[in-house]
Amino acid sequence: MRISRRTLLAGTSAAALAALPAPAVRAQARKFVIMSHAVHQRAVTGTRGGDSSAEWKQRAGVETEWLTFGVEAVHERVYREAGLAEGGVDVAFVLERYGGPHIAPLFEDLGPHQQRDPIEDLTEIGAGMRAAHTYGTKVVGIPYRHATHGFFYNEALLTERGLTRPPQTLEEVMEYADRLSFVRGDGTRVNGFVTSMDDPSGIVDIIRGFGGDFISRDYRFVADAEPAVRAITQLRDWFRRQVLPRNVMTFKTEEVITAMQQGRAAMTNQPYGRFDNYNDPRQSRFPGQIKVQTIPALSTIGAAGGIVPAKTSVWAMAIPRNARNKELSWSFIKEVSSKASTIRAAINGNGPVRLSAYDDPRVQELAPYSAFERRVLPTAMLVLPGFEHAARAMDIFMEEVQRAMIGQAEPAEAMRSAKSRIEPLLPRG
Amino acid sequence: MNRLRSVHYAMIAPAQVLLVAFILLPAVYVGWISLHRWSFADDPVFVGLGNYAAIFADRVFWRAVWNTFLVVNTVVYGELALGLGLAFLMAGWMPCKKLIIALLIAPYAITEVSAVVMWRTMFEPDIGMINWALMQIGLDQLEWSSDPNHALFLVALLSIWIHTPFTFLLLYAAVSTIPGEYVEAAHIDGATPWQTFWHIKLRMIMPALLIALMFRYITAMRVFGEVWLLTEGGPARLTEVLAVYLYRQAFRYHEFGTASATGLAMLVISLLIALPYLHQMHRRMFRHAGA
Amino acid sequence: MLEPRPVAKAARLALAVLASGWSVLPIALVVLASFKPPRDIFAIPPTLIFTPTLENYVRLWELWPGFFDNMRNSLIITAGATAVTVAFASSAGYVYARYASRLLTISAFFMIVVRMLPPIIVTLPLFPLINWLRLNDTHIVLVLLYSTFFVSLATWIMRAFIEQIPRELEEAAFVDGANLGQILVRVILPLVANGLVAASIFVLVFAWNEYIFALVFTTRSARTTPLVISEILSTVEGVDWGILFAAATVQLAPILAFVIAVQRYVIAGLTASAVKG
Numbered sequence: 001m002r003i004s005r006r007t008l009l010a011g012t013s014a015a016a017l018a019a020l021p022a023p024a025v026r027a028q029a030r031k032f033v034i035m036s037h038a039v040h041q042r043a044v045t046g047t048r049g050g051d052s053s054a055e056w057k058q059r060a061g062v063e064t065e066w067l068t069f070g071v072e073a074v075h076e077r078v079y080r081e082a083g084l085a086e087g088g089v090d091v092a093f094v095l096e097r098y099g100g101p102h103i104a105p106l107f108e109d110l111g112p113h114q115q116r117d118p119i120e121d122l123t124e125i126g127a128g129m130r131a132a133h134t135y136g137t138k139v140v141g142i143p144y145r146h147a148t149h150g151f152f153y154n155e156a157l158l159t160e161r162g163l164t165r166p167p168q169t170l171e172e173v174m175e176y177a178d179r180l181s182f183v184r185g186d187g188t189r190v191n192g193f194v195t196s197m198d199d200p201s202g203i204v205d206i207i208r209g210f211g212g213d214f215i216s217r218d219y220r221f222v223a224d225a226e227p228a229v230r231a232i233t234q235l236r237d238w239f240r241r242q243v244l245p246r247n248v249m250t251f252k253t254e255e256v257i258t259a260m261q262q263g264r265a266a267m268t269n270q271p272y273g274r275f276d277n278y279n280d281p282r283q284s285r286f287p288g289q290i291k292v293q294t295i296p297a298l299s300t301i302g303a304a305g306g307i308v309p310a311k312t313s314v315w316a317m318a319i320p321r322n323a324r325n326k327e328l329s330w331s332f333i334k335e336v337s338s339k340a341s342t343i344r345a346a347i348n349g350n351g352p353v354r355l356s357a358y359d360d361p362r363v364q365e366l367a368p369y370s371a372f373e374r375r376v377l378p379t380a381m382l383v384l385p386g387f388e389h390a391a392r393a394m395d396i397f398m399e400e401v402q403r404a405m406i407g408q409a410e411p412a413e414a415m416r417s418a419k420s421r422i423e424p425l426l427p428r429g
Numbered sequence: 430m431n432r433l434r435s436v437h438y439a440m441i442a443p444a445q446v447l448l449v450a451f452i453l454l455p456a457v458y459v460g461w462i463s464l465h466r467w468s469f470a471d472d473p474v475f476v477g478l479g480n481y482a483a484i485f486a487d488r489v490f491w492r493a494v495w496n497t498f499l500v501v502n503t504v505v506y507g508e509l510a511l512g513l514g515l516a517f518l519m520a521g522w523m524p525c526k527k528l529i530i531a532l533l534i535a536p537y538a539i540t541e542v543s544a545v546v547m548w549r550t551m552f553e554p555d556i557g558m559i560n561w562a563l564m565q566i567g568l569d570q571l572e573w574s575s576d577p578n579h580a581l582f583l584v585a586l587l588s589i590w591i592h593t594p595f596t597f598l599l600l601y602a603a604v605s606t607i608p609g610e611y612v613e614a615a616h617i618d619g620a621t622p623w624q625t626f627w628h629i630k631l632r633m634i635m636p637a638l639l640i641a642l643m644f645r646y647i648t649a650m651r652v653f654g655e656v657w658l659l660t661e662g663g664p665a666r667l668t669e670v671l672a673v674y675l676y677r678q679a680f681r682y683h684e685f686g687t688a689s690a691t692g693l694a695m696l697v698i699s700l701l702i703a704l705p706y707l708h709q710m711h712r713r714m715f716r717h718a719g720a
Numbered sequence: 721m722l723e724p725r726p727v728a729k730a731a732r733l734a735l736a737v738l739a740s741g742w743s744v745l746p747i748a749l750v751v752l753a754s755f756k757p758p759r760d761i762f763a764i765p766p767t768l769i770f771t772p773t774l775e776n777y778v779r780l781w782e783l784w785p786g787f788f789d790n791m792r793n794s795l796i797i798t799a800g801a802t803a804v805t806v807a808f809a810s811s812a813g814y815v816y817a818r819y820a821s822r823l824l825t826i827s828a829f830f831m832i833v834v835r836m837l838p839p840i841i842v843t844l845p846l847f848p849l850i851n852w853l854r855l856n857d858t859h860i861v862l863v864l865l866y867s868t869f870f871v872s873l874a875t876w877i878m879r880a881f882i883e884q885i886p887r888e889l890e891e892a893a894f895v896d897g898a899n900l901g902q903i904l905v906r907v908i909l910p911l912v913a914n915g916l917v918a919a920s921i922f923v924l925v926f927a928w929n930e931y932i933f934a935l936v937f938t939t940r941s942a943r944t945t946p947l948v949i950s951e952i953l954s955t956v957e958g959v960d961w962g963i964l965f966a967a968a969t970v971q972l973a974p975i976l977a978f979v980i981a982v983q984r985y986v987i988a989g990l991t992a993s994a995v996k997g
Contacts, residue, residue: 070954247574458845543968692841
């Protein structure tokens with residue numbers, strides 16, 4: 001093959017010309033721009049439950065445009081856009097974990113909008129969820145989607161090890177985890193338990209199951225107390241005995257999902273919404289056999305068989321401070337936050353923030369776990385309360401937890417070190 | 430026509446304008462940011478050298494410096510050795526030469542994300558095919574997820590895999606231009622193959638070697654995707670490198686001041702590494718200018 | 721060239737096969753995985769015999785319809801960046817090859833030293849600037865940025881290449897009354913076609929795969945394929961690995977074909993520049 005220089009030159013210069021004029025999209029008729037993750041677009045506009053924005057679009061006389069990004073990328077973009085003098089985003093979906101009081105000035109206070117033109121029965125949305133996006137008195141976001149952890153187990157593997165019912169207490173979970181760490185007949189090594197280790201959301205459930213916590217609601221570091229240290233010691237022992245996979249340190253949600261789908265792990269704590277992935281016959285080797293329930297706590301704390309205040313995280317809708325027409329933005333938020341829209345979104349696969357959505361028969365049918373999820377929702381807690389240096393605190397905490405797990409420090413020592421490094425980052429008072 | 434006229438300055442202007450507009454000026458601004466505390470929503474607050482003090486007091490930063498140093502040197506010299514070996518191999522007798530070269534440079538075209546995902550799968554403990562093979566031949570597995578040394582080794586290996594084609598291409602081009610007469614003359618004079626290699630071949634490709642070395646040093650300093658996608662700097666942030674440290678400051682904590690300070694620290698370190706090469710280049714160019 | 725002995729031949733061949741295997745294995749696995757049913761991709765032991773399926777490609781088409789539009793953006797931006805880089809580098813390379821002065825030396829140094837700044841850091845100050853210029857989410861901004869980061873290397877290659885052209889050719893054209901522009905286009909460029917390919921290949925591959933700048937400076941109209949791949953990887957509902965590998969394969973195929981097709985010219989071009997340094 002020989003490229004003649006003439007073709008090459010002609011080709012490259014033509015391409016250069018094509019690249020020069022700016023795309024005309026900016027000049028097109030004004031659209032209502034929503035920046036989000038792809039799941040929000042599916043929840044709002046999905047076909048199974050119906051498009052909650054269709055009627056609104058007609059009434060408002062605008063077209064919507066969804067700009068979707070990956071989880072971390074969407075926040076990066078939203079914050080950058082909101083920092084500009086003139087904004088191009090009308091509504092943004094943000095996760096509390098990426099927020100904090102230092103981000104709050106970038107967004108409109110939604111309190112006055114709610115006073116002026118209220119969303120129906122807003123208080124039905126749990127106070128904890130609303131608080132996740134409220135800083136001081138400023139309401140930055142209206143909750144739209146939650147991801148709350150449940151306890152998943154592979155029933156087929158339980159049966160294989162002679163276990164006839166799911167574990168009811170954390171003690172039983174520990175017993176089961178040992179029994180479920182084995183090599184199957186076909187040579188597959190199964191790990192009894194698996195969780196994500198890239199941030200504290202996986203292990204915080206276990207710490208709470210032992211009666212401890214990471215950072216309390218009044219901003220005290222409490223993971224150096226006895227229950228949390230016991231939990232971390234347990235994790236270290238699990239890691240040493242290979243109840244946890246050898247490469248669990250690099251497990252993110254994706255690896256947890258793959259391990260569960262492939263039957264290489266028997267139990268995990270993950271958002272209830274994962275139920276569909278685990279049981280999807282396209283991807284899973286155990287479709288229909290991966291079940292979910294609430295996360296059991298130690299029998300010695302609270303009532304016997306009590307449940308862990310599971311980790312939750314909350315996506316909310318916010319209006320960037322530089323949005324062009326804030327009333328219009330608010331009317332969109334109001335529309336998709338209504339009771340009817342919440343049900344439609346739940347049918348489209350969304351984790352509904354209104355408890356009443358769980359009473360809808362279609363939701364119950366599509367999400368067999370809804371009874372469990374509804375039960376845990378009132379007590380569910382964020383990984384940590386929001387503050388400016390939350391991201392940094394989570395990184396330090398995971399660093400110390402991993403240090404303890406790989407044996408570079410004793411759990412108590414690692415938590416003391418975490419305390420001394422995290423305390424200066426916490427808000428005072 | 431050998432007089433330098435303003436039209437000639439105009440001819441280098443477009444390239445220079447790009448560099449000034451998109452790197453130099455932003456860099457000056459980055460220097461200014463590095464003296465301030467600044468995030469998305471706040472106005473910048475002047476903190477003097479506070480950001481530098483903050484990163485220099487952070488043990489993770491120094492760990493990142495050390496890891497970067499280890500990885501960069503392993504990668505650059507590993508690549509050089511591999512690239513050089515392959516270049517000499519391919520320059521000699523070889524059937525289906527084009528096909529083999531095509532296969533050798535294929536990793537250059539792949540996007541990092543796909544490369545890392547596949548490497549992870551291959552090195553999964555117990556079940557990844559490489560770790561499985563290591564076990565079969567009686568060796569220990571690579572515990573890259575829990576052992577920082579193993580993890581850095583894997584990062585280096587992956588990085589070498591991705592970038593060897595670049596080094597190989599540069600060196601292969603140089604090796605294939607070594608005039609046959611020189612080698613034959615040495616052969617006739619009774620030089621051993623090793624002497625021929627050391628005194629003739631290597632010397633002739635030295636300029637290319639230096640270019641490859643310098644460009645790879647500069648780019649290897651920024652090693653990011655290999656670490657971020659493989660371990661995110663874990664376990665316990667023991668495998669963090671400078672670019673990952675910077676990424677956390679800028680994209681996770683949104684602290685642009687410390688991120689900028691880290692960026693400038695990286696620039697200084699790159700300059701220090703490149704200094705010997707720059708010096709050599711300077712000598713050559715002034716000789717050139719004098720001629 | 722001396723014909724080596726059979727043992728040496730066998731050893732050389734074995735080494736070459738080993739090296740090719742090391743290069744190609746991970747890529748082959750990605751491509752292979754894209755044709756597997758999703759639940760078999762991570763199956764242990766690996767399923768080697770399977771019925772290839774296009775399911776992943778169909779689902780990529782259905783669930784990520786934007787992917788193919790974004791490929792067009794990638795194509796435009798890559799072509800644009802390559803053209804700009806090569807044009808700027810040829811004209812600068814010519815001057816550096818033919819003339820010398822203190823100012824030129826300084827500017828040549830500047831080209832190398834300025835490249836040592838980590839690219840990620842310039843995104844901070846550039847973002848507001850680019851928005852102010854209304855260049856956000858346009859092809860131009862990425863074309864210019866990618867060119868910036870490769871114009872140094874390309875200039876270096878072009879300079880070395882042009883140095884090899886005898887000056888007499890230009891002088892003859894000059895005597896015939898050609899001006900500088902005509903000399904460049906009619907005399908120099910035709911003789912450095914290989915150099916152009918060599919200088920373009922690096923920016924081309926970079927522009928096709930680049931992620932951070934594309935993430936920061938594009939939203940929709942100029943969005944490139946690496947962004948979609950990373951979005952497929954960053955879902956909140958679990959990664960569909962089949963789709964991911966299908967996308968990776970689609971994204972890889974054209975650039976790989978191109979790199980392989982032009983390798984001869986790249987090597988020829990580099991041969992000219994490498995020796996001279």
